[in-house]
Amino acid sequence: MTRRVGVLSPRSSHPDQLLAHARAAIDHGRSAAHAGEVTSKIPALAAVDPASFGLSVTTVDGAELGVGDCAVQFSLQSLTKLFALVALLRVEPEAWAHVGWAPTELGYGSVAELERSAGRPRNPFVNAGALIVTDRLLHHTGSAVETVAELVRDLAGDPAVESDAAVSASEAGADHRNRALAHVLAEHGRLLNDVDDVLAHYYAQCAITGSALGVARAGRFLVDRRLHGRVLDSNNVRRINAVLLTAGMYGAAGDIAYRVGLPAKSGVGGGVLAVLPGVGTVCAWSPPLDREGNSVGGVAAIEQFSRTSGWSVF
């Protein structure tokens, strides 16, 4: 007698199939989301309806689809770290030397981890690395927030993308941890600009908005070879996908690689973008978070989607 111990789904990319997978994924995500909590670190985001849920998929073949609140603008928060890195690499292709590319064990806001490495961040997706990216962008372009907002607006094809001043002010008023990280960076001589200027641009950059559909579209340069060179050189696209897989979800990156198998990035606004090079992108938005600061429902939806659609890099 033969026993089948595991059956992998064939990879789907037909729009009708993808829509069915997206619908099943959002149902699964919705039932998981109640286990999380909306971020308390940014008081303005407490007003967001925790039951919001949007999911969008795009493919390199040109399919675009969305279910639920896929067109609603939400706070991108750390999803902007991906786009800020792209904006920086466009003007400074070897900026990796300043931010590193190692995984993190201690979460996105660890001062201890930064101290242990003499003020050199682990990667551009933890806050210390993102502060360096913002600082260098500010140095090169004169405005990190405008440069990043413009890039997201362009890649998403969405003129509604903007930095929400109320969210930015709310984080600035409540934050201690990013201040601490920025001062540790400054003490080690790693910032080019004044600490307060860097922080102001960082909060405003995190407060940039986007929809699940816009973010799924904006991630297409990571999967579509035809866009390489137009957005970013292919070598840096490859490096970004590698670091998204190993560090895009902070301390949970290994777990997500195991469960989902896609390079991914999250933000405390509840957004998660996952990408399959050569095939497509999927973005889920659901505000309640787990302890790592990743969207519980968003991750559950993407896990379900990857399972049924066969989307995985492995």
Ligand SMILES: NC(=O)CC[C@H](N)C(=O)O
């Ligand atoms: N993971 C996140 O989305 C963190 C972003 C948030 N603005 C912070 O700096 O804490």
